[in-house]
Amino acid sequence: MCFGAFLKQKLAKQAKGHAHLSMLRRYIGARRHLLLDNGHQPSIRGCHQLDQSLVRMSQPIRVKDKVLQKVFRHDHSFVSLRMPLNASVEDVMAAMKIPARDHILVKVKSSGVREQLKMDARATSSFLGLNERIFLCTADQADKLTPLQEQLGPDMNTIYALENMSSKIIAAQLTSYDWELFNAMHETELLYYVLGKKKFPNSPTANLERFIQRFNEVAYWVATELCLCADQAKRARLLKKFITIATILYSHHNMNSFTAVMYGLTNSAVSRLHKTWKKVPNKMKKRFRRYEHMLDPFSNHEAMRQVVAKLSPPYIPYLPLILKDLTFIHEGNKSYRNGLVNFEKMSMIAKNLRTVKDCRNQPYLPISPQNNLMDKMFLKSPLKQKLTFSDQSLSVEGAQIICLYIRNLKVIDDQRKLSQLSRNIEP
Amino acid sequence: MAKEYDVLLRLMLLGDSGVGKTCLLWRFTDGDFHPSHISTIGIDFKMKTLDIDGTRVRVQIWDTAGQERYQTVTKQYYRRAQGILLVYDVTNEHSFQHIVKWASDVDECAPEQVMRILVGNKCDEEERRRVTTEQGDKLAKSYGMDFFETSAFSNHNIKESFSRLTEMALHANRKKLDGLWLSINDDLSTEDLLQEEADRKVEENPERTCVC
Numbered sequence: 001m002c003f004g005a006f007l008k009q010k011l012a013k014q015a016k017g018h019a020h021l022s023m024l025r026r027y028i029g030a031r032r033h034l035l036l037d038n039g040h041q042p043s044i045r046g047c048h049q050l051d052q053s054l055v056r057m058s059q060p061i062r063v064k065d066k067v068l069q070k071v072f073r074h075d076h077s078f079v080s081l082r083m084p085l086n087a088s089v090e091d092v093m094a095a096m097k098i099p100a101r102d103h104i105l106v107k108v109k110s111s112g113v114r115e116q117l118k119m120d121a122r123a124t125s126s127f128l129g130l131n132e133r134i135f136l137c138t139a140d141q142a143d144k145l146t147p148l149q150e151q152l153g154p155d156m157n158t159i160y161a162l163e164n165m166s167s168k169i170i171a172a173q174l175t176s177y178d179w180e181l182f183n184a185m186h187e188t189e190l191l192y193y194v195l196g197k198k199k200f201p202n203s204p205t206a207n208l209e210r211f212i213q214r215f216n217e218v219a220y221w222v223a224t225e226l227c228l229c230a231d232q233a234k235r236a237r238l239l240k241k242f243i244t245i246a247t248i249l250y251s252h253h254n255m256n257s258f259t260a261v262m263y264g265l266t267n268s269a270v271s272r273l274h275k276t277w278k279k280v281p282n283k284m285k286k287r288f289r290r291y292e293h294m295l296d297p298f299s300n301h302e303a304m305r306q307v308v309a310k311l312s313p314p315y316i317p318y319l320p321l322i323l324k325d326l327t328f329i330h331e332g333n334k335s336y337r338n339g340l341v342n343f344e345k346m347s348m349i350a351k352n353l354r355t356v357k358d359c360r361n362q363p364y365l366p367i368s369p370q371n372n373l374m375d376k377m378f379l380k381s382p383l384k385q386k387l388t389f390s391d392q393s394l395s396v397e398g399a400q401i402i403c404l405y406i407r408n409l410k411v412i413d414d415q416r417k418l419s420q421l422s423r424n425i426e427p
Numbered sequence: 428m429a430k431e432y433d434v435l436l437r438l439m440l441l442g443d444s445g446v447g448k449t450c451l452l453w454r455f456t457d458g459d460f461h462p463s464h465i466s467t468i469g470i471d472f473k474m475k476t477l478d479i480d481g482t483r484v485r486v487q488i489w490d491t492a493g494q495e496r497y498q499t500v501t502k503q504y505y506r507r508a509q510g511i512l513l514v515y516d517v518t519n520e521h522s523f524q525h526i527v528k529w530a531s532d533v534d535e536c537a538p539e540q541v542m543r544i545l546v547g548n549k550c551d552e553e554e555r556r557r558v559t560t561e562q563g564d565k566l567a568k569s570y571g572m573d574f575f576e577t578s579a580f581s582n583h584n585i586k587e588s589f590s591r592l593t594e595m596a597l598h599a600n601r602k603k604l605d606g607l608w609l610s611i612n613d614d615l616s617t618e619d620l621l622q623e624e625a626d627r628k629v630e631e632n633p634e635r636t637c638v639c
Contacts (some may be wrong), residue, residue: 212496219499263499297489320494327493331449415535
């Protein structure tokens with residue numbers, strides 16, 4: 001039984017009469033449909049089939065792992081393939097018994113933008129962007145490919161669910177998922193990423209890619225939920241909630257989801273909602289501006305560097321800055337000088353990688369008491385019958401549902417569409 | 428502290444990874460990526476002051492190198508910039524085709540007054556060239572952009588392309604020079620906000636206001 005089916009069953013049993021739960025049931029129901037259609041957990045896009053049991057800890061994806069890869073045709077039918085992570089486009093074609101001379105594999109974005117994949121490209125599934133999918137077609141079909149319905153993202157918000165979950169719990173769930181994904185990634189993946197896949201064809205960066213895409217997902221989730229909320233009063237409440245969530249994430253030292261939520265809030269589609277912003281109290285707005293300043297690349301991200309320098313382990317770093325520094329160190333300095341290894345460069349790279357290692361050298365201890373529920377969930381303790389989203393009386397099952405919601409966010413990743421929605425709700 | 432410049436402009440480089448954005452920047456700022464430049468707070472090696480018709484323009488260049496996969500991050504850079512260099516590699520057809528994608532990303536996220544120029548890099552590699560000068564010129568014309576072919580290797584046309592973009596951005600913002608000043612002051616005031624916690628200590632050192 002897949003997790004969607006489990007939830008549906010449980011929810012059906014316990015949540016009758018609760019409007020918001022039935023809405024959430026539909027959300028998860030839609031997710032289940034997606035799972036069946038796709039055969040993989042959407043948040044990992046093309047990697048790893050979802051476990052048959054409940055929520056499970058995210059495991060590191062290894063080079064030799066076989067992953068489920070979905071290839072769509074122009075008519076939106078699909079083939080599921082179980083391929084080694086590092087399989088090339090050629091391998092995928094061979095597995096589908098398609099003569100390579102007639103067909104091509106194309107990556108299609110939700111906006112409809114297409115990109116043909118090279119025959120020797122490897123581990124393409126782990127490089128997929130948020131709502132990107134791989135299509136198989138002939139060269140002349142390529143121009144007519146249209147994105148799948150699921151790529152376009154939701155057309156309804158989940159405010160019914162969000163209003164019933166406390167900011168603390170949402171932040172705690174975001175953080176614990178971040179920790180799993182962050183711990184699954186080895187710091188050497190950063191190096192492979194910066195030096196390029198050409199140099200390290202057999203060292204995939206799938207875990208890093210997953211972590212990066214999670215960041216984009218959270219950022220688009222914030223923008224999606226706000227832009228899909230037509231009711232101005234509710235939208236203002238939601239906006240305040242997201243700022244509160246950002247504050248809690250910051251206090252958790254989770255710079256990953258903190259910045260992701262902030263990038264969602266500063267998305268042009270959200271920042272232009274002046275009427276909504278007007279309802280945010282000044283004190284909160286001031287706090288928001290202070291956070292916003294951290295995102296400013298001014299003076300080589302000075303603001304962010306100052307903040308990060310004050311953090312002590314365990315914390316989740318702001319990875320874009322580390323990747324940027326590594327890129328500059330690598331591209332701006334030669335690896336050899338006069339036939340000798342440029343030791344200074346190597347030690348600069350090592351220092352950055354060590355930062356990533358050091359910030360998780362101590363186990364992450366859940367800050368919120370409800371986080372212990374995660375452990376209980378994984379230990380499969382007997383389920384309580386009570387189902388509520390409130391902070392104080394959160395049952396194991398309630399936590400599971402929030403956990404599943406947070407790990408299976410549905411988002412619109414097409415900026416054009418977000419801008420359009422934003423103009424619709426506040427012309 | 429006396430101002431060493433009159434106006435601050437923000438430019439950014441866009442294009443596929445591997446087209447040589449970082450090398451262009453490196454050449455333009457005559458910099459060496461010295462360790463202290465990367466890790467030290469407050470030193471920005473991507474700054475250069477240009478003299479455009481007697482106006483001292485401090486050019487701050489943002490490079491999204493290494494962050495391309497963070498779409499949500501890079502897109503927000505566009506909004507804060509006044510000029511954008513769209514860069515492709517003349518030896519890589521794909522990077523040229525992708526300019527369309529980059530340009531449409533900019534259209535979606537950047538303010539209308541943002542100035543753009545098209546740059547074909549690595550023009551010293553004549554034998555590996557896959558995109559002709561005419562093709563580049565044609566594309567630039569279709570977007571109404573200026574076009575430069577550059578080489579970070581031989582230091583060809585680099586200063587020219589950056590200067591041209593700075594000049595365009597300056598002219599586009601001439602009327603808003605006051606506005607630009609305001610935006611600089613904004614930076615400083617939000618900087619102060621960040622320092623809220625440290626503010627208590629600031630009393631000991633009240634003159635600490637400039638980060639430039």
